[in-house]
Amino acid sequence: xxxxxxxxxxxxxxxxxxxxxxxxxxxxxxxxxAPECGDVMKLQIKVNPATxxxxxxxxxxxxxxxxxxxxxxxxxxVKGKTIDEALTIKNTEIVKELSxxxxxxxxxxLAEDAIRAAIGDWKKKQETAKPVSAEAR
Amino acid sequence: xxxxxxxxxxxxxxxxxxAKDVKLPIYMDNHxxxxxxxxxxxxxxxxxxxxxxxAASRNHSFGWTAEEGVETARERIAKxxxxxxxxxxxxSGATESDNLAIKGVAEMYREKGNHVITxxxxxxxVLDTCKRLEKYxxxxxxxxxxxxxxxxLDDLKRAMDDKTILVTxxxxxxxxxxxxxxxxxxxxxxxxxxxxxxxxxxxxxKIPVDVNKQNLDLVSISAHKMYGPKGVGALYVRxxxxxxxxxxxxxxGGHERGMRSxxxxxxxxxxxxxxxxxxxxxxxxxxxxLAGLRNRLRERITNRLDETYINGSMEHRLPGNLNISFAYVxxxxxxxxxxxxxxxxxxxxxSATLEPSYVLKALGTGDDLAHSSxxxxxxxxxxxxxxxxxxxxxxxxxxxLRELSPLYEMAKEGINLKDVKWAAE
Numbered sequence: 001x002x003x004x005x006x007x008x009x010x011x012x013x014x015x016x017x018x019x020x021x022x023x024x025x026x027x028x029x030x031x032x033x034a035p036e037c038g039d040v041m042k043l044q045i046k047v048n049p050a051t052x053x054x055x056x057x058x059x060x061x062x063x064x065x066x067x068x069x070x071x072x073x074x075x076x077x078v079k080g081k082t083i084d085e086a087l088t089i090k091n092t093e094i095v096k097e098l099s100x101x102x103x104x105x106x107x108x109x110l111a112e113d114a115i116r117a118a119i120g121d122w123k124k125k126q127e128t129a130k131p132v133s134a135e136a137r
Numbered sequence: 138x139x140x141x142x143x144x145x146x147x148x149x150x151x152x153x154x155x156a157k158d159v160k161l162p163i164y165m166d167n168h169x170x171x172x173x174x175x176x177x178x179x180x181x182x183x184x185x186x187x188x189x190x191x192a193a194s195r196n197h198s199f200g201w202t203a204e205e206g207v208e209t210a211r212e213r214i215a216k217x218x219x220x221x222x223x224x225x226x227x228x229s230g231a232t233e234s235d236n237l238a239i240k241g242v243a244e245m246y247r248e249k250g251n252h253v254i255t256x257x258x259x260x261x262x263v264l265d266t267c268k269r270l271e272k273y274x275x276x277x278x279x280x281x282x283x284x285x286x287x288x289x290l291d292d293l294k295r296a297m298d299d300k301t302i303l304v305t306x307x308x309x310x311x312x313x314x315x316x317x318x319x320x321x322x323x324x325x326x327x328x329x330x331x332x333x334x335x336x337x338x339x340x341x342x343k344i345p346v347d348v349n350k351q352n353l354d355l356v357s358i359s360a361h362k363m364y365g366p367k368g369v370g371a372l373y374v375r376x377x378x379x380x381x382x383x384x385x386x387x388x389x390g391g392h393e394r395g396m397r398s399x400x401x402x403x404x405x406x407x408x409x410x411x412x413x414x415x416x417x418x419x420x421x422x423x424x425x426x427l428a429g430l431r432n433r434l435r436e437r438i439t440n441r442l443d444e445t446y447i448n449g450s451m452e453h454r455l456p457g458n459l460n461i462s463f464a465y466v467x468x469x470x471x472x473x474x475x476x477x478x479x480x481x482x483x484x485x486x487x488s489a490t491l492e493p494s495y496v497l498k499a500l501g502t503g504d505d506l507a508h509s510s511x512x513x514x515x516x517x518x519x520x521x522x523x524x525x526x527x528x529x530x531x532x533x534x535x536x537x538l539r540e541l542s543p544l545y546e547m548a549k550e551g552i553n554l555k556d557v558k559w560a561a562e
Contacts, residue, residue, distance in 0.1 A: 003473065008473075011470070011473055011474075014541060017540070017541055019546060031543065031560065032560045033559065033560065034559035034560070035504070035505035035508070035544055035554060035559070036503070036504035036505055036508075036559075037504070038467055038484060038493065038504075038505075038508035039467070040542075040543055040544055040559070041543070042543035042546075060541055060542060060543040060546060061541060061542070061543065062465060062466070062467055062541075062542040062543055062544045062545075063467050063470065064467055064469035064470050064473070064484070065469065065470050065473040067467070067470075068470060068541065113560070117560070
């Protein structure tokens, strides 16, 4: 099976590889997949709490070339978007952009899941932060 | 596309194993198939044009010439495995040989019993044939293997009963190169009057196979795994002590003593014969050389990378095989990184089923490490320079992908990956 040029490009030059402090209040971390399934993606976002804009995104992925490309692309796409905008990213758009064959669609699904998980984690942090500050008053 | 260009290239490489320069891409997937030896092609060529006769034509010289080629090949194959010429049946390849052996025995000995024993790490040509027999009402025992990939002979003994008609266990595994204790299996079968078939596709021409010493009754042989052409193989069928009979699965003109009808693939058969003759002559030196290259590859890789795991026994193994799992790195992405080297992975992503290698799973290798496995198949035309190049590429790619791997990061932080609750489970 041949890879599309875009998959190869992301594989050879993955964007936004790295990690952020997962304990930081403005960082949301999504860890999806399982080693047994051959795919694990960690996607992290750094959100401006005033504007809800994703200012930075990082990823690390254990998986095939298409999984690496899907998560690399996901970090590119979420950057600069608000939380709500990022939640509209669909796996089918990733499939289209990377020309993924049917057997690799699960990689795009995982990338969408990773975005949602990262946002979910960030939201949870904001919720738990508020009551604490309320109690403090 | 012209063959006269390719022949000198391949032979140059073969005769200068110390050449420092490597020609890319490098082929190191010799369990999938092997390039043809130029000497094999040379032997075959006349049988396409001037010696085109049908080996079954009894009344003219065209037929006799073709038959002569076939009979020379039959002698060479028989000699390589210690058989007689009348015990060699030509087929289209090892898959057909496996089908013919297993289905042929099952049908012929149906009245004697309905039980067949095989092992979980067999090739699909054997496993799927056995599954077919189950549909027809046969009982099949699939023996487990031990951590090193070998079957436990006590398991085999326990599995045999008075209805057992056939044991089919491969000589050498296509993924992990592990050699089964064929001689002991043969002895157990002979003592109990059970027919013993072995899929020796990966073994014949690579390691000594002797049908009498090893008590083999049926042996599947393939040409393209030993530098011969694709589309041709053979089945050894024992004629005496004891005589083994099989029902044909292809009916027709009664070729090959009625066991396999169909006009013989004369050029292919001639090629198989030549491949066997070359293997017979060169096996002692070649197996030493390949084991040396394999060990060099292993040492280079494992000296530089930690958390690599060899799959299967190193002691009972084909000389040219190496199967390693690189923890925290997914196999297909590794293949993508070393794209000027042709090797295989046990990763699910390389198969249509999305299931990782059933062979590695049978060894007890976790799914995570099965996804991280690479099979190297070193063959006749690989050089030391190529091995060094491949080792370097593997090392740099694994290092790069580990930097990209969240699992590697977590492991370095001291997190036990087994304790993590994964979202996909």
